[in-house]
Amino acid sequence: MVYGVLGSAAKAYIDTMSTDQIMQLTYLVLLGAAIAGSAIVAGRKNMGKMAQQAAVWALIFIGAIGAYGLWEDISNDVNPRQAIIDSSTVAVPRGNDGHYHLTLEINNVPIAFVIDTGASQVVLTEQDAALIGIDPASLTYSSFANTANGVVSTAPVTLDEVVLGDITDRSVPAVVNGGEMDVSLLGMTYLGLYNRIEISNGQLVLNR
Structure with missing residues (x-):
C-alpha cells in the first residue's frame, strides 16, 4: 500500500x-x-x-x-526570468520585491517596466522617454495624475512600436510622467490588448 x-x-x-x-x-x-x-x-x-x-x-x-x-x-x-511561452502567451515570474517586471522593446530599445494593472495607461519616466527618441522638453504636460508621490503632470505620447517576444503592437497610447518616478509602469493601454490576465502560483500570465 x-x-x-x-x-x-x-x-x-x-x-x-x-x-x-x-x-x-x-x-x-x-x-x-x-x-x-x-x-x-x-x-x-x-x-x-x-x-x-x-x-x-x-x-x-x-x-x-x-x-x-x-x-x-x-x-x-x-534572477526571475521573463518567459515567452508561445506567440500569444507570456508568463512573468514575481520578482523579489513582490512586483511583476517585464522588458519590452519600444521603438527597438529595451525598456524595463513594472506591471501595474491599476494604472490606466502606460507611464514612461522621462529618462525612458528620452531613450526611445522622445524629447521630454518638447512635450506638453497637459494632464495630471494622482500617484503615491502626489499629483504629477503627464504628457500624452504614442509608442510607434511595442515588441514582446513574437508579439508586436503599433501606435500604443502612453504618457510621460513629469514627476519623480523610478521605473516605467505598464498599464492597461497595453495590458488591455490581451484577452486574459491571470495571476497564480507566483506568475502573471498574459494571453491573447
Whole structure:
C-alpha cells in the first residue's frame, strides 16, 4: 500500500517536470548507479567497508539532488526570468520585491517596466522617454495624475512600436510622467490588448 502511494506521488511529481529536468534527473540516477556499481565491484572482499562506502555515496547523491533542487529555487528567486511561452502567451515570474517586471522593446530599445494593472495607461519616466527618441522638453504636460508621490503632470505620447517576444503592437497610447518616478509602469493601454490576465502560483500570465 505504501509502495503504491509513493509510486503515485513520484509519478505525479515526474509529470510536472520539464524535459530538461527529467534529463538531468536521469543523469543523476545513472551517475548514482555507476557509483554504486563501482563500489560493489571494489568492495566484494570487504562487505562491511563496502556498506559504509555505499552509505557515504548515497548521502552524497541525495545531497547532490537536494542541492540541485535548492539551486533551482534560489536561481528563480535571485534572477526571475521573463518567459515567452508561445506567440500569444507570456508568463512573468514575481520578482523579489513582490512586483511583476517585464522588458519590452519600444521603438527597438529595451525598456524595463513594472506591471501595474491599476494604472490606466502606460507611464514612461522621462529618462525612458528620452531613450526611445522622445524629447521630454518638447512635450506638453497637459494632464495630471494622482500617484503615491502626489499629483504629477503627464504628457500624452504614442509608442510607434511595442515588441514582446513574437508579439508586436503599433501606435500604443502612453504618457510621460513629469514627476519623480523610478521605473516605467505598464498599464492597461497595453495590458488591455490581451484577452486574459491571470495571476497564480507566483506568475502573471498574459494571453491573447
